Amino acid sequence: MRSLIRRAPPAKSDPAPSRWAWRIQRWMLTPGIRFALRAGVPFCLTLGLGTLYLGQPERQAAIQAMVADARASIETRPEFMVNLMAIDGAKDELASYIRDSFPLDFPVSSFDLDLDAMRAQISGISAVKSASVRIKPGGVLHVDVTPRQAVALWRSEAGLTLVDESGVHVAMATSRYARPDLPLIAGEGANAAVAEALDLMDAAAPLGDRLRGLVRMGARRWDVVLDRDQRILLPEDGALRALERVIALENAPELRVLSRDVTTVDMRLSTRPTIRMTQIAAEERAAKQAAFRAKTNE
Numbered sequence: 617m618r619s620l621i622r623r624a625p626p627a628k629s630d631p632a633p634s635r636w637a638w639r640i641q642r643w644m645l646t647p648g649i650r651f652a653l654r655a656g657v658p659f660c661l662t663l664g665l666g667t668l669y670l671g672q673p674e675r676q677a678a679i680q681a682m683v684a685d686a687r688a689s690i691e692t693r694p695e696f697m698v699n700l701m702a703i704d705g706a707k708d709e710l711a712s713y714i715r716d717s718f719p720l721d722f723p724v725s726s727f728d729l730d731l732d733a734m735r736a737q738i739s740g741i742s743a744v745k746s747a748s749v750r751i752k753p754g755g756v757l758h759v760d761v762t763p764r765q766a767v768a769l770w771r772s773e774a775g776l777t778l779v780d781e782s783g784v785h786v787a788m789a790t791s792r793y794a795r796p797d798l799p800l801i802a803g804e805g806a807n808a809a810v811a812e813a814l815d816l817m818d819a820a821a822p823l824g825d826r827l828r829g830l831v832r833m834g835a836r837r838w839d840v841v842l843d844r845d846q847r848i849l850l851p852e853d854g855a856l857r858a859l860e861r862v863i864a865l866e867n868a869p870e871l872r873v874l875s876r877d878v879t880t881v882d883m884r885l886s887t888r889p890t891i892r893m894t895q896i897a898a899e900e901r902a903a904k905q906a907a908f909r910a911k912t913n914e
Contacts, residue, residue: 705761771802783807803832858883
């Protein structure tokens with residue numbers, strides 16, 4: 617028997633999410649959160665597991681040993697090994713000094729060689745003007761050296777020193793006769809004016825074997841030293857011109873100033889050159905003058 621009372625149909629459930637659920641879904645759809653879930657979480661998880669795994673000292677030592685073995689297997693390959701050193705441009709003594717400066721135990725890996733430091737150390741040798749270092753095919757450490765050329769022998773308080781055109785020390789000399797082909801300069805600061813000294817030596821070439829050397833006086837000017845204890849005192853400025861004037865006086869047949877009994881030709885004052893005679897010549901001149909005056913008085 618049907619009920620006479622009409623029942624209301626059951627209410628349908630609302631499919632719309634709640635306000636908080638909707639907000640969470642919107643928040644999850646933002647680009648930053650999606651990227652963090654897709655990449656950040658796996659990265660942090662992997663990093664944490666890797667840190668936990670590699671945090672053990674035993675595993676760290678094993679990995680370091682594996683890396684060292686891999687590096688050694690590459691560095692010690694035959695194509696990377698250096699077997700000998702070749703030095704060009706240096707004489708035996710300098711070459712031996714360079715070899716002694718680098719006591720390398722061949723064969724050695726090219727990865728263990730600091731070519732820039734080696735080049736700097738070789739260039740720092742006083743007898744070396746410049747140097748280049750490179751590894752040539754075949755495992756040869758090639759050192760190309762440009763040595764300094766000694767142009768003068770400098771006598772100082774430290775002894776005899778060979779210097780180049782810039783006055784830089786090249787080597788020590790045992791005696792003057794070790795390099796008789798080089799001009800001799802002496803005095804404080806003489807090595808700083810080597811170029812001027814060479815010009816003066818060339819100008820004094822007409823004096824031949826009479827020239828003994830140059831002496832730097834007060835680190836300002838030069839004295840030309842000749843045999844018979846003669847000296848030509850040159851000015852601080854215009855030394856070359858003053859020396860050429862003395863050479864011209866010597867070449868004049870009627871003067872021959874340096875062939876006379878003089879000890880010093882002072883050219884420091886260009887307007888008043890001075891000649892100092894020897895003691896014997898001065899006494900003879902005084903005696904002749906006295907005799908002349910006595911004869912005149914008669």
